[in-house]
Amino acid sequence: MRFDDRFLEELKSRLRPSDVVGKTVKLRRQGREYAGLSPFTKEKSPSFFVNDEKGFYHCFSSGKHGDIISFLQETERLTFAEAVERLAAEAGMSLPAVDPHAAREEQKRSSLGDWMELATAWFEAELRRPGGQTARAYLEKRGLPETEWSRFRIGFSPNNRTALKDYLIAKGAKPGDLVDAGVLISPEDGGQPYDRFRDRIIFPITDSRGKVVSFGGRAMDPNARAKYLNGPETGLFHKGRVLYGLFEARKILHANQSATPNERTPMVVVEGYMDVIACQRANVPAVAAMGTALTEEQMEALWRLHPEPTLCFDGDKAGQRAAHRAIDRALPLLKPGRSFRFSMPVGGKDPDDVLREQGADALRGQLSDTKPFVVALFERERDLEPLDTPERKAGLRQRLRAAAGTIADKDLAQAYKDDLRERYDALFQRARPGPPQDGGGYGGGGGGFRDGGRPFTPRNGGGGTWRNGKREPPDPGLRPIAKAQIVGRIKPFSAAIALAAIDHPGWARAYDEAIERVGFGDPRLQPLAHELFLALCDDHGDDVPLRERLSRKGLSEPLAEVERVAQSDAPFLDARYDPAKARALWAACYEAVIEIADSERALDGMRREDVTAASLAATRDLRDRIAVLQRQISNLEFWRGAQ
Structure with a gap:
């Protein structure tokens, strides 16, 4: 054979089995497969199936199974080489040049395979001889009866340094070939090769065609250095390619x-x-x-x-x-x-x-x-460390996003990001008594999470509104997003930050995780923040207007409300203001919102912990810092000096 595995895999990848088989068998699509009457037996009901995704055909009436090469061999009585040449011409592939060295290597592999088969039969026989009594008892103890040994070709290697070697050499094998096959070990000091497997139960390892390419051995001696021992890498066996049991599976x-x-x-x-x-x-x-x-x-x-x-x-x-x-x-x-x-x-x-x-x-x-x-x-990511601090919770969020980002398929990567985000939100969902307060801070007590639960998103609908101190279910005739925006008055400072982020996504890109986690400091703006986050994940370019996207999502009315209440004197909303200074000022304002939200979340965690002098001092410090930031926001101190 002059066709290596790479050439054959490339050949099969270029041709669909249904196209090749369809020239001989009339096929009809059934789900992911194609069905037709068997070309090997006479039948009235289809029992012959072709699967393009898996690259094989299977005939239930005859039990025959294979790929496009074996199909031509079976139906047209071609040799392997003839079938490959026919398919290569159909696929537009040039046949590889005859390589004398490759031909010799292939012949050597074939010869090694013959010795591996002979060794397998010898191991099987040794299991049933007197020396294999301990191994037989072990297999019986493990619940593997003698009737199953032949199915899996289980054997035994006696505790003898040259038993297998002597047998194979007597059959004509060369010690060097047996070393190359992995059944003998050649000492580094130049001594005579000896058996690799001794006093072990032997499990033959086969390739996808059922050919023995190596062995695995389970030690009988409980004090053996290695409980299980596999054969080495050889011209027949590559650990990273072969799967034990694949042929039978x-x-x-x-x-x-x-x-x-x-x-x-x-x-x-x-x-x-x-x-x-x-x-x-x-x-x-x-x-x-x-x-x-x-x-x-x-x-x-x-x-x-x-x-x-x-x-x-x-x-x-x-x-x-x-x-x-x-x-x-x-x-x-x-x-x-x-x-x-x-x-x-x-x-x-x-x-x-x-x-x-x-x-x-x-x-x-x-x-x-x-x-x-x-x-x-x-x-796995959740259990990596305790999630008892804001930093560790944020770390989990970052790890989840990073993991999803490694998926090469962009659609699937986005689906993973959405799914993992929902699981993250559900992990920290908690109910809080009483209605959300309008005006009591810019983190909403939960960093943009309504009542400390999941973000107010199109998926969960927000869970209704508060009236007269009681929660009422959502109005079924009003979409959750619009409902979230209409209830209550949006904070002007938060509206200004949100409006600038929507008009300048490039500014928000560095804060994408915070935009989803914190929002814009007002729970009513969470749907807008969520949609902006999704847009940033979709790799929208800097300064790409999002208004059309928001309109399609039913957020035109909330966006109009944001434009109406946004503080118009915010310098970063003035088109005449220096762009670099506008971006820096917006970032400073948004970082204040993040700090307030994280501080309020930290305070909430401290309330549930044991009170100590240190915790009281830390609580006072956090409250003082929140008060300073809220005063700066209320007094417009962030941009007075900028005007």
């Missing part, structure tokens, strides 16, 4: 396609060999990484088989670290229809424990109880 997935949606089980990623085996015995398609965090290549391989594989890692610290690394690596790659879900072990039990103690139904039920990727991300 694909077969289960394909068999499950005929099941109803409620009967289908998720594609699961677990941590160990025995967990993979337990899941697959319960008819759950499962795989595991090779002792490392999931790589981008492994994620791509998973998404080719399932749009939302489930990650099920152990509940210990190592499992949590693995989950966190998977979150960080997956974030930039997420797209609509391409994500992960998370399943947390119940009671610290891994899938192998659950199957052995509770049975297959319980295991499938546990693995079906999942949480979305966005929830796992939010909970």
Whole structure:
């Protein structure tokens, strides 16, 4: 073979399976797939399906499955090379030049693969010989009966430095080839190579075609230096590409396609060999990484088989670290229809424990109880540190926004920002007795949050209005945004700041997080602040008018009210004023609003803590600072000197 993996993947990426297969089989679209009559058997009802997203066909009547290359081999009796050449011409790709060195390397890999297959059969036989008694007892204790050993090709390596080596050399193998295959170790001092796996239960590791490329070994000696040992990187085996159990998992997935949606089980990623085996015995398609965090290549391989594989890692610290690394690596790659879900072990039990103690139904039920990727991300950032200070709460907000910003797909990134913001708001939602006060400070006691709860946004409607000391539900005939703006009189100082920010988004860009968190110092302006924040997240350019956007959102009337009550003598609203000075003055005014809001929030937190002399002094200092800022605002001290 002269076609390397890169060439074949590029070839398959250029051609849609439905186009290739459609030249032979009449296909009809059914959801995400195409259906037609089997080209391999005679049938009256379609049982042949093609999936462009996953790049394969599957025939339930004959059990045949494959890609566009194998389809041509099956239907037109072409050789592999002939099928590739036919498809390359169709895709407009030039065939790679014949490389003698590459041909020799391919021949060597093929030869190594033959020795790996022979080694696998030898390990299997050793498990059933007298020397494998301890290993057999261990497998029985773990709930894996002898009837299942052959399915997963489980074996045993005796505690002998040259047992496998002697067997393979007697069959014609060269020690150097066995070192290259990873089954022998060549000492650094130049001594004779010896067996890598000794006194271990052996788990063969296969590639996506079912070919053995390496081994994993579980030590029988409890004092062994490494409990689990994987083979090294070789010409056959690359840890970052291969997933243990993938070949068997694909077969289960394909068999499950005929099941109803409620009967289908998720594609699961677990941590160990025995967990993979337990899941697959319960008819759950499962795989595991090779002792490392999931790589981008492994994620791509998973998404080719399932749009939302489930990650099920152990509940210990190592499992949590693995989950966190998977979150960080997956974030930039997420797209609509391409994500992960998370399943947390119940009671610290891994899938192998659950199957052995509770049975297959319980295991499938546990693995079906999942949480979305966005929830796992939010909970990770939420639990990173105590959220007992304004700084830490702001830190959480920044981490959530930064995480969402790493998603390459812009639409999905914005959807994550919106979702994470709502979860953040709900986390700090709290009810306060009594109506909101008009005029008692510029932070509203909650930094632009009505009654200390969620921002008054189009999503939550604000929860009604206050009349005669009682809350009344929102008027169903009036949109929540307009209602929020009409009730009460807007503070002129806040209106001036809001109007300048709307007309000059470039000024507000440096304060985007505060605009969403604090608003403009008046709870009635929160819808405008929220919409401005969304516009800044959408990367609107500096000085882009937002009035058309606000009008489409039903905010024309509130904006008109802001223009009416805004203090017209604010220098930053005067078009004749120096632009640089206007921007600096607006920033100073808005920073005062932020400081008031944060100080009032800090005061609110102190009221719920134990009273000490230090806390009383801090409370007085905060109150004094708030009073100074409010006096400066009321007396227009911020811009008297500027006029």
